[in-house]
Amino acid sequence: MQKRSKWLKIAIVISSFCILTSCGVETKQLERLGLITAIGFDLKKENEINGTVAVSKFDPMAKVMTNVISANANTLQTLRAEENLAIDQRLEMGQLRCVIYSKELAEKGIIQLVNALNRDPTVGNMVYLTIAEEDASSIIKMDEKKIKVNIGTYLYNLIRQNVERELLISPTLHEFNHKFFDNGQDPVLPILQVKKDKVAISGVALFNDDKLAARLSNDKLFYLKLLTDEYRTGSKELEFDREEFSNIINTQGGKSFGEVYNKLFLSIDTLRSNTKIKLVDKKNIRFKVEVKMDSRLLETTNYLELGKTANMKFIEKKVNQEMEKQIKKLLLFFQEKKVDPVGIGNEYMAHVRGKPMTQKEWKELYMNAKFDVQVKNTIARTGTMD
Numbered sequence: 001m002q003k004r005s006k007w008l009k010i011a012i013v014i015s016s017f018c019i020l021t022s023c024g025v026e027t028k029q030l031e032r033l034g035l036i037t038a039i040g041f042d043l044k045k046e047n048e049i050n051g052t053v054a055v056s057k058f059d060p061m062a063k064v065m066t067n068v069i070s071a072n073a074n075t076l077q078t079l080r081a082e083e084n085l086a087i088d089q090r091l092e093m094g095q096l097r098c099v100i101y102s103k104e105l106a107e108k109g110i111i112q113l114v115n116a117l118n119r120d121p122t123v124g125n126m127v128y129l130t131i132a133e134e135d136a137s138s139i140i141k142m143d144e145k146k147i148k149v150n151i152g153t154y155l156y157n158l159i160r161q162n163v164e165r166e167l168l169i170s171p172t173l174h175e176f177n178h179k180f181f182d183n184g185q186d187p188v189l190p191i192l193q194v195k196k197d198k199v200a201i202s203g204v205a206l207f208n209d210d211k212l213a214a215r216l217s218n219d220k221l222f223y224l225k226l227l228t229d230e231y232r233t234g235s236k237e238l239e240f241d242r243e244e245f246s247n248i249i250n251t252q253g254g255k256s257f258g259e260v261y262n263k264l265f266l267s268i269d270t271l272r273s274n275t276k277i278k279l280v281d282k283k284n285i286r287f288k289v290e291v292k293m294d295s296r297l298l299e300t301t302n303y304l305e306l307g308k309t310a311n312m313k314f315i316e317k318k319v320n321q322e323m324e325k326q327i328k329k330l331l332l333f334f335q336e337k338k339v340d341p342v343g344i345g346n347e348y349m350a351h352v353r354g355k356p357m358t359q360k361e362w363k364e365l366y367m368n369a370k371f372d373v374q375v376k377n378t379i380a381r382t383g384t385m386d
Contacts, residue, residue, distance in 0.1 A: 034089035037152025040136030076116035111210035125174035184345030235269035
């Protein structure tokens with residue numbers, strides 16, 4: 001027993017020594033590494049790409065903790081080799097958080113550069129892909145003193161918190177690959193824009209295959225999210241002509257409140273949604289889009305008489321009609337731009353037997369598709385306005 005205890009103590013001492021020694025070696029290695037947190041790609045000229053990287057430094061005495069390096073080349077590997085020549089640290093991709101493609105480059109196609117990321121085993125599937133409103137390098141070169149953090153970390157946090165709040169569809173490398181290689185759906189990526197020394201999301205880019213084909217403004221993202229995923233929380237503001245609600249506007253003391261607006265705005269939140277898209281007529285390519293929602297009426301710009309069941313049913317009906325109109329309008333916009341971010345093609349192909357359909361074949365049929373949209377929103381609560 002004593003002999004066993006003796007050997008156990010020796011093993012613990014040796015293990016502790018190894019751990020401490022390995023920690024020391026790792027620290028030295030980190031000082032030699034340049035960890036890339038963000039990459040920006042711009043089209044320099046025909047057959048040449050400019051790559052800009054943000055590299056984290058491990059010097060606690062440095063005022064600026066990020067190096068920015070640019071180089072021109074034709075492939076990602078050559079870019080990294082050129083960038084390595086401009087820094088005294090070995091560049092590594094293991095901490096990559098965000099990749100930015102310029103709008104000009106995205107319009108010509110980005111799959112070559114995306115595939116380069118796919119082939120790099122150090123790059124994770126959860127890296128965010130984005131599109132720059134103008135050039136990508138201007139975003140990477142943002143003044144670290146103004147954003148208070150490394151640009152890669154800033155962009156990662158910017159996108160993540162909007163995905164978590166259900167204001168944005170997740171734009172990870174995994175999601176892009178899944179939708180690109182799926183013949184029945186097209187990818188979408190957020191668009192980044194520099195505004196007053198900050199980077200903000202100005203909309204989403206809609207792709208036809210790997211090429212940027214159209215953009216969607218922020219106010220339409222709600223309906224895209226509604227069609228492609230389930231809401232678990234979320235909110236939406238809706239606009240109406242105030243006259244439509246004249247019969248249920250509550251006047252107090254002979255005065256009508258909310259006259260500062262010539263419209264009536266409703267805000268609903270705590271959304272729960274489920275959307276089903278069904279092919280109901282294969283020959284004529286007709287789809288039925290059914291959206292079921294539960295929500296809370298959070299705010300209105302006019303006092304409404306909410307104590308009557310009939311009035312609540314009236315509001316639900318107006319909300320349903322407005323959403324049906326906006327969803328139908330959005331689906332027709334997608335058809336016009338020849339993009340399918342919703343995955344209408346997946347539903348169609350699920351009912352087609354025989355030879356698998358190509359993306360080109362589906363897009364030709366897609367242009368003739370018809371949509372019947374039905375929204376059923378139940379307002380379960382009315383907040384504090386009852």
